[in-house]
Amino acid sequence: MSNWLEKHLPKIVLGPSFLAIILFVYGFIAWTAWISFTRSRLMPKYDIDGFIQYQRLFDSPRWEVAIDNLFIFGFLFILISMILGLVIAIFLDQKIRIEGALRTIYLYPMALSLIVTGTAWKWILNPGLGLESVIKGWGFKDFTFDWVINPDFAIYTVVIAGVWQASGFVMALFLAGLRSVDQEIVKAAQVDGVPTFRIYTAIIIPSMAPIFLSAFIVLAHLAIKSFDLVIALTGGGPGYATDLPATYMYTMAFSRGDIGQAASSAIIMMIVVFAVVVPYLYSELRNKNDQ
Amino acid sequence: MFNKITVAALATTLTLSTSISYAGPKAEVLHWWTSGGEAKSVAVLQKEFSENGGSWTDMPVAGGGGDAAMTALRARVLSGNAPAAVQLKGPSIQEWYEEGALADISDVAKKNNWSSVLPASIAGHMKCEGKWCAAPVNVHRIDWIWANASVLKSNGFGMPKTWDEFNATAKALQAKGIIPLAHGGQAWQDATVFEAVALGIGGANFFHDAFVKLDKKALQSNTMVKVFDQMRTMRGFVDKNFSGRDWNLATAMVMNGEAAFQIMGDWAKGEFLAAGKVPGKDFLCASTPGEGFLYNVDSFAMFKVKGSDRQDGQKLLAKLIVGKNFQKVFNLNKGSIPARTDVALNEFDQCAHVSAADMNASSVGGTLLPSYAHGMALRGAQAGAITDTVTAHFNSNMSSKDAVAMLVKAIDNSK
Numbered sequence: 001m002s003n004w005l006e007k008h009l010p011k012i013v014l015g016p017s018f019l020a021i022i023l024f025v026y027g028f029i030a031w032t033a034w035i036s037f038t039r040s041r042l043m044p045k046y047d048i049d050g051f052i053q054y055q056r057l058f059d060s061p062r063w064e065v066a067i068d069n070l071f072i073f074g075f076l077f078i079l080i081s082m083i084l085g086l087v088i089a090i091f092l093d094q095k096i097r098i099e100g101a102l103r104t105i106y107l108y109p110m111a112l113s114l115i116v117t118g119t120a121w122k123w124i125l126n127p128g129l130g131l132e133s134v135i136k137g138w139g140f141k142d143f144t145f146d147w148v149i150n151p152d153f154a155i156y157t158v159v160i161a162g163v164w165q166a167s168g169f170v171m172a173l174f175l176a177g178l179r180s181v182d183q184e185i186v187k188a189a190q191v192d193g194v195p196t197f198r199i200y201t202a203i204i205i206p207s208m209a210p211i212f213l214s215a216f217i218v219l220a221h222l223a224i225k226s227f228d229l230v231i232a233l234t235g236g237g238p239g240y241a242t243d244l245p246a247t248y249m250y251t252m253a254f255s256r257g258d259i260g261q262a263a264s265s266a267i268i269m270m271i272v273v274f275a276v277v278v279p280y281l282y283s284e285l286r287n288k289n290d291q
Numbered sequence: 292m293f294n295k296i297t298v299a300a301l302a303t304t305l306t307l308s309t310s311i312s313y314a315g316p317k318a319e320v321l322h323w324w325t326s327g328g329e330a331k332s333v334a335v336l337q338k339e340f341s342e343n344g345g346s347w348t349d350m351p352v353a354g355g356g357g358d359a360a361m362t363a364l365r366a367r368v369l370s371g372n373a374p375a376a377v378q379l380k381g382p383s384i385q386e387w388y389e390e391g392a393l394a395d396i397s398d399v400a401k402k403n404n405w406s407s408v409l410p411a412s413i414a415g416h417m418k419c420e421g422k423w424c425a426a427p428v429n430v431h432r433i434d435w436i437w438a439n440a441s442v443l444k445s446n447g448f449g450m451p452k453t454w455d456e457f458n459a460t461a462k463a464l465q466a467k468g469i470i471p472l473a474h475g476g477q478a479w480q481d482a483t484v485f486e487a488v489a490l491g492i493g494g495a496n497f498f499h500d501a502f503v504k505l506d507k508k509a510l511q512s513n514t515m516v517k518v519f520d521q522m523r524t525m526r527g528f529v530d531k532n533f534s535g536r537d538w539n540l541a542t543a544m545v546m547n548g549e550a551a552f553q554i555m556g557d558w559a560k561g562e563f564l565a566a567g568k569v570p571g572k573d574f575l576c577a578s579t580p581g582e583g584f585l586y587n588v589d590s591f592a593m594f595k596v597k598g599s600d601r602q603d604g605q606k607l608l609a610k611l612i613v614g615k616n617f618q619k620v621f622n623l624n625k626g627s628i629p630a631r632t633d634v635a636l637n638e639f640d641q642c643a644h645v646s647a648a649d650m651n652a653s654s655v656g657g658t659l660l661p662s663y664a665h666g667m668a669l670r671g672a673q674a675g676a677i678t679d680t681v682t683a684h685f686n687s688n689m690s691s692k693d694a695v696a697m698l699v700k701a702i703d704n705s706k
Contacts, residue, residue, distance in 0.1 A: 041672070042386050043365065059704045061697060062679050128532035149476070149534040151687045238476055238534050239686035240679060254358040256671035257386065 029270065036263035044259055053264035063265065066243040069155050070272070073244065074223040076159045077166070081219055082212070084163065085170025090200065092171070093178045103175070106168040114165065118232025121161040122148070125233075151241035154234055158226075158242055161233055166222065170215050177211035178204060213280065220276045224269060245269045318604035319348040320591070321367075322378035323360045332624040336608075339617055345607050350374055368392050373594035375605040379425065381416055381667035384592045388419035394593045394602075395422045399609045408613075408631040410654040413588050416667070425592040426612040429627035432646045433556045433585040433662040434487040437542070437563070438575040442469060442551050450577040454491055454521055457552075457580060461528045464551050471528040473550035475536035478682040482664035484525060484554045485681045489518045491581025495658035498583065502663040505673065510699050519684055519691035526685055545574065554579060556587060556665070560642055561626040576642040584653040587665040588630060676701035 124130040125148040135143045147153035227246040234242040253262035324333045352360035400423040417425040451457035461471030493514045500509035542562040544550040618629035653659040661667035684694040
């Protein structure tokens with residue numbers, strides 16, 4: 001009896017959560033995929049009707065804007081957060097005084113919810129209330145900074161707020177990475193008279209490749225599922241200039257009674273996430289098998 | 292909180308007193324009237340319902356302008372346990388009827404003679420294939436233009452009668468440093484202005500063809516190009532910080548003289564009145580230039596319920612909603628006008644009188660039209676497609692011709 005229990009205990013303990021995940025994650029992914037092939041409107045219908053929802057989706061100018069925004073936002077957000085995070089981490093790594101305090105200051109935005117970040121930046125960027133009016137008040141009458149109300153530039157304000165929020169977190173990741181580099185190699189290079197800049201570009205940064213990958217994965221999924229930041233900062237506006245796939249899906253499902261559209265956009269979002277995550281998982285699993 | 296406690300207390304006393312056999316009529320009501328004036332208005336109905344021996348279960352779901360309530364409703368209907376009455380309006384009543392979820396309350400309507408006291412086009416929304424399935428609560432007018440009286444007077448302007456006059460007035464005011472049009476850059480507000488302009492420039496027939504029938508000829512017509520041209524002109528009359536501004540903040544700009552006009556439904560009147568402003572003296576109300584009347588009618592749709600106590604409650608509720616007393620008290624609180632045309636209006640203000648007179652006149656003249664921007668004329672996906680185009684045009688440099696092409700394509704795609 002006790003032998004049997006010992007043998008099966010892990011399965012028994014893991015069973016309920018495994019079943020719950022199968023049903024509530026993968027089950028509902030399958031349900032959403034099914035709905036995306038139907039003509040569901042207000043309520044779900046289950047008669048398969050081909051790719052009609054996907055045709056409608058890719059004919060919709062609003063979805064086009066949402067997808068373009070995802071790539072602009074995702075690319076800039078990940079790139080700038082990584083560069084900024086790395087630069088701050090390297091500066092903090094110079095054995096400076098009050099490093100602990102500085103690290104906390106840079107990391108602090110991560111403690112805020114994205115709703116708070118979005119609302120604060122909405123006010124900062126509002127031309128009549130924030131930055132523009134302050135600088136005009138200092139006497140620079142021609143200064144304009146109205147990106148948040150300009151449909152061509154509004155998406156970049158989302159990038160600004162997102163970078164402000166995430167770069168501190170990336171810095172913490174990189175700082176941990178910098179500290180884990182073998183100091184013996186660095187010292188050997190210093191003895192050989194290699195300049196500091198070369199030590200970073202040729203030794204330290206290349207040895208941090210796994211950290212880059214982790215940072216990329218974390219930032220990429222943050223970018224793809226980004227929703228609250230846009231809602232708080234611009235509400236998707238001006239017009240729908242800052243719509244992202246997640247806000248598009250929400251509008252279709254909950255405001256417009258168009259569940260089929262919402263399901264098909266959700267499936268496309270999932271495919272984009274898979275495109276990022278699957279290669280990562282694949283390389284991780286392959287490495288393990290090799291060892 | 293206080294409300295909840297009173298309701299709970301009322302409900303318990305009622306169930307205690309009548310729990311011997313038949314539990315008495317009862318009704319569960321799903322709505323999203325939770326803010327100050329609105330909550331007060333619902334409390335009126337609750338009180339009247341319990342005075343008539345009913346027990347009311349309140350189910351307020353706030354958030355997202357009814358989005359959250361609709362999500363709750365979907366879950367309730369899917370689980371086969373729908374509330375008796377749900378705050379629904381316009382074509383979404385028909386959508387729920389097509390899902391087979393609505394009850395037939397024709398006997399109540401016949402007994403209380405609804406068809407002769409309600410304007411025909413509003414009654415049309417309350418019927419599902421000829422049978423009554425919903426009860427109207429109020430009529431909001433959308434095509435209002437509100438103005439600061441002293442700003443207009445001190446600059447020697449009156450309320451504009453045509454759009455050209457509006458443009459001229461606006462330009463003159465702008466030159467004097469006054470913001471001509473207080474507006475909030477949210478999609479639904481853009482749509483509100485757009486439909487007032489469309490009605491004014493195109494007239495009632497054009498509006499009906501374009502936004503009720505979605506007739507391609509009307510949608511592609513030169514009139515539609517002119518409507519978008521006027522929207523482009525209006526874009527020049529709003530201030531720089533309009534993006535994302537809430538409608539009540541725009542109303543406040545008119546109130547304190549920062550801006551001259553606002554185009555908004557008559558809930559804006561509630562803001563003026565709440566600030567102690569007097570219609571005709573501090574602020575002016577008029578219909579937007581052009582003929583016609585765009586209505587937004589709030590109503591309660593009656594869902595299929597089981598059990599005679601629930602069905603009786605539903606019928607009692609329907610009778611009270613269209614009753615004279617509730618129609619008067621509710622609308623005094625909410626700023627709208629009664630849906631029935633035979634309610635005495637002597638307690639209502641000047642703007643409500645204008646609204647009621649215009650509603651009766653346009654009902655006779657056939658220019659009483661459903662608002663598209665507020666979900667009365669079209670289903671969600673199609674109204675949304677139009678709004679997408681309107682807001683994209685208003686917030687960019689898109690030409691009117693491109694906007695018309697985009698509009699036609701978006702509507703095709705939403706079907």
